[in-house]
Amino acid sequence: MIHLENIRKDYVIGGASLEVLKGIDLDVQKGDFLAVMGPSGSGKSTLLNIIGCLDRQTAGTYHFEGIDVSIKTDDELAEIRNTKIGFVFQMFNLLPRFSAFKNIELPLSYSNIPYEERKERVMEVLSRVGISQRASHKPNELSGGEQQRVAIARALLMNPSVILADEPTGNLDSRSGGEIMDIFKGLNNEGVTIILVTHETAIAQTAKKIMFMKDGVFLNESH
């Protein structure tokens, strides 16, 4: 489903070129739960952004569901992000002015899903992450763990092909971190494909498969 071949990414800062990804090969199948581990600065987020079509590689080929995304326009990528990819960020990235419900609803604004279906869908994902009773609360009225659940609900809303989570527990204590991982595990059991980035072994342990990254390359694979 996700197929990366020799992906490279350079950042040019002030004339100097910084190689962040130096030839990444990766295959992710439907139903996988992959954890990418590695020290800070090793390029994990950069890789996840490319997989999530938020960024483009400098070289190499990336096929998402058989499509070469490098030839897609920005608008087409936006549509892929809207319908096929769900993001979960370390900082939750909820809009502070909006209630949980409205935050979760956000991707629908950019979709063609009819109004009548929307409420039902939002309520469904809210119950999947176990915070139905929090729908009308604003982010600052929610705990960190609850905020991240809202973010996961938002990622789930469009029934994406894959959920990409960048250090989703990085801002949480270990208990709520554990709860979040339980949710991911449950979702994966329901068949949701997940790619997770973390530098904590305990968190990575939840995944079915762990890959280690250092200085822009994968080291080895373990199961």
Place this chain on the structure above:
Amino acid sequence: MKAIEALRTATDSILSNRVRAFLTVLGIIIGVTAVILLISIGEGTRQFIKNEFTGLGSNILIVVPGKTAKEGGTHLGTSAVRKLVYDDALLIKKRSRHIQYAIPVIAGTSLIKYGGRSRNTYVIGVTEDYFSARNLSIDTGRFINASEVDSKRHVCVLGRTVKNELLGDANPLGALLTIGDSKCRVIGIMAHKGVTLGFDIDDLVFIPTTAAKEIFDTDSLFNITIKVRGESELEAAKKDIKEILIRRHAGQEDFTVLSQDEMIAVMDRILKIMTGVLAGIAAISLIVGGIGIMNIMLVSVRERTREIGLRKAVGAKNRDILRQFLIEAVMLSAAGGLIGVVIGIAVTWLIPVFMDFLPVKLSVWSIFLAFFFSAGVGIFFGVYPARKAASLEPIHALRYE
């Protein structure tokens, strides 16, 4: 993204910072109010002056010395051109069958004394026909008659104000005033009329033209006021006047014949320009208001960089973001425009109550102009911030602290 959704998003974002939104649109509110108000004053003045001139009567022609381009208005001096004289008026009356009255008018200012009191005011020399030509009315006594004009009798008819100033409550008829060096007997008092055609009928003195010639020691007329028999004969009368006077003036057309409509047209043009200038000045304040909106929108784009990144991450296209910020800017300015329209209309209504000397006339076009101009300002000044927002790279926007 559907339009309704975009509107809702923009409303949410504006309402989430009400005070700032209000301060931002204050400039637009003031601008729109100013546009409506100044245009109302301009239009009111135009209407007022138009009414003044209409009071002249539609079958009145005025012949003034000097050839003036119509655009330039009329100048009242008599220098450098051949003057109009008493006999010109008599000849016009005699030769044209379209003309009912031709009144030689001499005008000047003079110090008028009675007893211990004095007043400097206009003295207008006219003939007996002036009374009916201009539809004047008398309060006490009578107007100047033909035999007094013929015999250069020093008699006078006073306006209300002059009478009150000089004579007080005393019986005015028969009183002997001093005009310049001559004595004049009062034969009548004009009815209250107010200002017409720049002359305050209440504050002047009518004497026979023949007497005015002596008192001011001049031959040259201020104008010849002509009453045509019927409105349909206006053009024919004009043609007659021109022929008669050109012949008398050695083939030169060194005078101007103006009808009420022409005078109105000239004044109207000037006042339209004035209204335009006023509207232009007010429009500048609208533009300043627009810059205020641009400023706040730029701040807003910066503050919401992460939001923009997130929206892009969940599927917003560049044009969705562009539209969101553009709609926000237009909503701000349109809301300001709407409030400004309400205040502008309210103030225009209140002016006659508190400042009755200021003529105002609310015009519908000024309301539309002001409102749509303010919305246009919102679009114009919203484009740059909105484009800036739309062009943000999603990953940079997400990383932005």
